[in-house]
Each structure stands twice: as C-alpha cells, then as structure tokens.
Amino acid sequence: MSSSPSADQAVAIDGVEHRYGAVTAVGPVSLHVPAGAFLVLVGASGCGKSTLLRLIAGFERPTTGTVRTGGRIPEPGRGAGLVFQQPRLLPWKTVGGNVELALRYAGVPPKERAARVPQLLERVGLHDVAERRVWQISGGQQQRVAIARALAVPNPLLLLDEPFAALDALTRERLQEDLRQVTAETGRTCVFVTHSVDEAVFLGSRVVVLTSRPGRVALDQDIDLPRTGVEPDELRGLPQYAELRATIGHAVRSSQEVAA
Structure with a gap:
C-alpha cells in the first residue's frame, strides 16, 4: 500500500x-x-x-x-531504463550492437562492454543471436533486446x-x-x-x-x-x-x- x-x-x-x-x-x-x-x-x-x-x-x-x-x-x-510498446531498436545495427550502444552511452569502457553484451543477451535468452540484424529476428525477440538494452544501464528503476x-x-x-x-x-x-x-x-x-x-x-x-x-x-x-x-x-x- x-x-x-x-x-x-x-x-x-x-x-x-x-x-x-x-x-x-x-x-x-x-x-x-x-x-x-x-x-x-x-x-x-x-x-x-x-x-x-x-x-x-x-x-x-x-x-x-x-x-x-x-x-x-x-x-x-x-x-531509469525505459521499455516502450515498440522496441525502438536501430535496424542498421546488430542485436549486440544495440545493447552495446546503450552501454557506450552509459560510459562503460570498451573492454567491459565486450564482456557485458553477451551477459545481458544471455539474461534475456538471446545468447545465440548477437550478430543478427534486428530485422532478422522476431517481434518477441526484438522486445527482449529492448529489455536487455534497458537493463544494460545500471539504473535502479x-x-x-x-x-x-x-x-x-x-x-x-x-x-x-x-x-x-x-x-x-x-x-x-x-x-x-x-x-x-x-x-x-x-x-x-x-x-x-x-x-x-x-x-x-x-x-x-x-x-x-x-x-x-x-x-x-x-x-x-x-x-x-x-x-x-x-x-x-x-x-x-x-x-x-x-x-x-
């Protein structure tokens, strides 16, 4: 309450x-x-x-x-991390690239970004699609990428x-x-x-x-x-x-x- x-x-x-x-x-x-x-x-x-x-x-x-x-x-x-009705991903980037971009904007160093991207994709069950383009995966998978991207930045909300x-x-x-x-x-x-x-x-x-x-x-x-x-x-x-x-x-x- x-x-x-x-x-x-x-x-x-x-x-x-x-x-x-x-x-x-x-x-x-x-x-x-x-x-x-x-x-x-x-x-x-x-x-x-x-x-x-x-x-x-x-x-x-x-x-x-x-x-x-x-x-x-x-x-x-x-x-705060944000997830909308539509994934709002960048279609010219790979799945991993979309998550990596969120880490880059958060100021995460390159070596750490390389390690964290597969960890975040693993967390949302997408460890095997990191190199695919956004348009090559399903709508449900795209929304998982959006969640991974929101989780990438260490915001508590x-x-x-x-x-x-x-x-x-x-x-x-x-x-x-x-x-x-x-x-x-x-x-x-x-x-x-x-x-x-x-x-x-x-x-x-x-x-x-x-x-x-x-x-x-x-x-x-x-x-x-x-x-x-x-x-x-x-x-x-x-x-x-x-x-x-x-x-x-x-x-x-x-x-x-x-x-x-």
Missing part, C-alpha cells in the same frame, strides 16, 4: 495533477514506491497510466504536486509502457515469465503499465487501478504471491491468484462505470 515518503522510496508521487490545456489527465494522485517493488498501473485507455509513467521518467513535469525518483526530480534519459501489447499470446506469456524472473534476480524497482488484469497480477508485487480520466487511485492492492520458486502455471493455479484477479478486475470495471 502507499506509504509515507522516506529515504528508501524509489518513486515518490505527492499530490500530482497533470493537465493538457483545460483537460485534467491525472490526479490528484499520491503514490510511494519502495525500492525493489514491482508496481503495475492498470486501467482503461485514457485513464492516465502512460502520463504517470512519463512524469516518473521526467519527460513531462506535473502541473501541480511533485514527482521524485531516488529523492530527486527526474530528468529524461537519466535514472525500470519503466515499462505496455511492452508486450503488440505480441501474440504465447510470446507475451513467455516474456512475462522472463521479465518476472529477471527483475526478481536483479532487484530493480519496476513501474509497469498494462490494460491486462492477468498480466498485472502475474507481474506485480503491487497493483494500482486508476479510474477513467482524470486518473485517480481506485484500488491500491498488494500482491502477496511468491516471486521465486514457483512455476508460472502453478502460480496461476493458486486460489489467491484467482481471488486477486477477481478483486482487481472488479475494481477496473467499477472505476469505468463510475466515470460513465
């Missing part, structure tokens, strides 16, 4: 409203995310999920209130804006499993945007449901499910999993009905 601000908060959103002209997209919202948490924002289209993510990334400034990451006002391209939305169901489930494992291993704080209730419950250690515009907190739910040592099918078969899906699904539907 949301807690009072403290030094260990990876993300602190306090009294935030954000407007585009006369339209209020978000707010007021206050959320405090401790280090190592996996926060999922879920809600209908237009509820302000992506707006909140842009505020956390520093791409926009709130109209009122404050956003801090690691105790500081966020700046674009600093302090990872922001993901519906990264699996355009993928087929089987690829989406596989990447959900990969992301869950990688974030559990690295301990990075994540903020993940989705429309999917099942995806929210599967990935999150905490789920926040936003109302329709203006986006406000309709439900702030801790997900008390094991993060490691449980197979995905076993996890989805737990009674608690079904209960959480029902609770969050009801909150999403109710928030839309109230707005209507």
Whole structure:
C-alpha cells in the first residue's frame, strides 16, 4: 500500500495533477514506491497510466504536486531504463550492437562492454543471436533486446509502457515469465503499465487501478504471491491468484462505470 515518503522510496508521487490545456489527465494522485517493488498501473485507455509513467521518467513535469525518483526530480534519459510498446531498436545495427550502444552511452569502457553484451543477451535468452540484424529476428525477440538494452544501464528503476501489447499470446506469456524472473534476480524497482488484469497480477508485487480520466487511485492492492520458486502455471493455479484477479478486475470495471 502507499506509504509515507522516506529515504528508501524509489518513486515518490505527492499530490500530482497533470493537465493538457483545460483537460485534467491525472490526479490528484499520491503514490510511494519502495525500492525493489514491482508496481503495475492498470486501467482503461485514457485513464492516465502512460502520463504517470512519463512524469516518473521526467519527460513531462506535473502541473501541480511533485514527482521524485531516488529523492530527486527526474530528468529524461537519466535514472531509469525505459521499455516502450515498440522496441525502438536501430535496424542498421546488430542485436549486440544495440545493447552495446546503450552501454557506450552509459560510459562503460570498451573492454567491459565486450564482456557485458553477451551477459545481458544471455539474461534475456538471446545468447545465440548477437550478430543478427534486428530485422532478422522476431517481434518477441526484438522486445527482449529492448529489455536487455534497458537493463544494460545500471539504473535502479525500470519503466515499462505496455511492452508486450503488440505480441501474440504465447510470446507475451513467455516474456512475462522472463521479465518476472529477471527483475526478481536483479532487484530493480519496476513501474509497469498494462490494460491486462492477468498480466498485472502475474507481474506485480503491487497493483494500482486508476479510474477513467482524470486518473485517480481506485484500488491500491498488494500482491502477496511468491516471486521465486514457483512455476508460472502453478502460480496461476493458486486460489489467491484467482481471488486477486477477481478483486482487481472488479475494481477496473467499477472505476469505468463510475466515470460513465
């Protein structure tokens, strides 16, 4: 649940409203995310999920209130790794070259870059495609490259804006499993945007449901499910999993009905 601000908060959103002209997209919202948490924002289209993510990334400034990451006002391209709906890779570079470029921008020395690229690709299950061009691999593999690139920079915060939305169901489930494992291993704080209730419950250690515009907190739910040592099918078969899906699904539907 949301807690009072403290030094260990990876993300602190306090009294935030954000407007585009006369339209209020978000707010007021206050959320405090401790280090190592996996926060999922879920809600209908237009509820302000992506707006909140842009505020956390520093791409926009709130109209009122404050956003801090690691105790500081966020700046674009600093302090957070970003994964979008589309991979946004450089097609003229190889898979390894795209990851190497992220390391170069982070100031990693050449010898260290050469060692870390295969490690990062191995982490996302792409150890055998480093020399291929981006257009030679599948959409799911491209999204894995985007995740590897985000993990390349040692930022403690990872922001993901519906990264699996355009993928087929089987690829989406596989990447959900990969992301869950990688974030559990690295301990990075994540903020993940989705429309999917099942995806929210599967990935999150905490789920926040936003109302329709203006986006406000309709439900702030801790997900008390094991993060490691449980197979995905076993996890989805737990009674608690079904209960959480029902609770969050009801909150999403109710928030839309109230707005209507």
